[in-house]
Amino acid sequence: MLSLTVLGATGSIGASTLDVVARHPDRYRVFALSGNRRVDDLAALCVRFAPRYAAVPDAEPARRLRALLRAAGCTTEVLDGPDSLAQISAAPEVDAVMAAIVGAAGLAPTLAAARRGKRILLANKEALVMAGPVFVAAARDAGAVVLPIDSEHNAIFQCLPADVQGDARAMPAAGVRRILLTASGGPFRTRPLAQMHTVTPDEACAHPNWSMGRKISVDSATMMNKGLELIEAHLLFGLPQERIEIVVHPQSVIHSMVEYLDGSVLAQLGNPDMRTPIAHALAYPERIASGVGALDLPALGRLDFEPPDPVRFPCLRLAREALAAGAAGPCVLNAANEVAVEAFLAGRIAFPDIAATDEAVLAALGHRPSPADVAGVLALDAEARSLAQSRIERCAR
């Protein structure tokens, strides 16, 4: 029995995780769930999965959750406060933590799991990107196994030889020449450039292949998601960015590829459904059913590829510049982007202002020295957010 904490249980990845878990009651026990504002949803999950704890950061939603659970006769204990998420990640009873909170809010509990040497199922790419080497070192020092949930990184992991899968330092010896990260190109791959400033939040969130939370959906539309994934791949697999290529593949069937020195290219394919990488990471190194249907290649007929358009998607260049700048670059780029996406979703700025905000903040702060520890990461993150906010105030509609 694997005892599991699901951070971000009320989100899209949280739902897919619990769907897979529910298929295997003999293998997984839910120790704790976390949510934020969707208290009714969290209460329903507590009733269904009967975790020992549920954690929400703020006191008022926690009060409402307690009342709902009492009324339902559910004995799950509700924790709140700033440390409650780290508490349910680091508890000695926990074997594995699904890190599926969106954004920087996931850093503290994911890091707490890393420091306790837990198996980390990492969906929350922002936490890794913002803390970079600090996160990687914490996981390595405590012997935490980080299994990527992001479909691209999970695919790469699956295409690597078993003896280097969990160890970026072993990669050079494995004969890997390049990583090929696939990208769908999002909903605006072919939209006339002149119309990009009229894009609405709902249009940006209407991803052609994947159903996801709103923040990552906007990131997919700007392709900042692929930029963050480039940084994520560099951190997880230890390859320099010159050896990580981005290929647009509109069908999202090949989830990514690894090219070897002898010219072999290994790919992982599947229907675009996050339950596949989640099941892979939950059961690793075994395989379990995920509920995802078989891939019907004849029905698909063809798979297409094209290079990404650097004019349409400036965020890809920004991610490369951020990586080249050192560890401060990804941290400030991520912070600026979180603030800009939130402002776009709130209707305060236009779609192209997201990349413009990211670029301005990266140019101002990206060349700072690499943060030495978590306190340094958080200070730089806060400074970048505040600069992004003030720039947004100036250009807000």
Ligand code: NAD
């Ligand atoms: P989502 O918006 O559907 O869910 C986010 C979850 O985080 C919710 O449970 C919410 O309650 C919680 N949360 C939000 N803000 C919080 C805060 N301040 N404190 C505590 N909890 C908070 O997002 P998602 O699509 O499930 O994505 C989650 C993460 O997984 C993101 O980092 C995303 O990039 C990554 N990811 C998602 C997908 C996907 O298919 N959805 C694919 C790859 C990677």
Ligand code: MG
């Ligand atoms: Mg992805």
